[in-house]
Amino acid sequence: MAKNERRQHCEAHRNNTDALMKVMFGNGQKGIQERVFKLEVMIWILIGLVLGNGGLLAVTLKTIVHKGG
CATH class of the missing domain: 1.20.5 (Single alpha-helices involved in coiled-coils or other helix-helix interfaces)
Known part of the structure; x- marks a missing residue:
């Protein structure tokens, strides 16, 4: 059991x-380019959280919004 x-x-x-x-x-179904970009974004967000650097996180989020990701 x-x-x-x-x-x-x-x-x-x-x-x-x-x-x-x-x-x-x-x-x-999506291209590898987009997958790599998403992975990079995840890594950058992770680094931003680890460092506790709000500025880096804001820049990263701005980049995501700008790229339409």
Whole structure:
């Protein structure tokens, strides 16, 4: 019984990860260029949060809005 529950739990995690990847990278229908751009944006936002640098975050968000991402 416990094994079965654990397997379901893992499957739920895998499904969540797949959903997150789809949100981040699209369904594979979009170009690689856009995927790379989204990844760069995620990295920059992450760096901004890690450094706690509000200015960098604002610039990044402005760039996203400007590019229409």
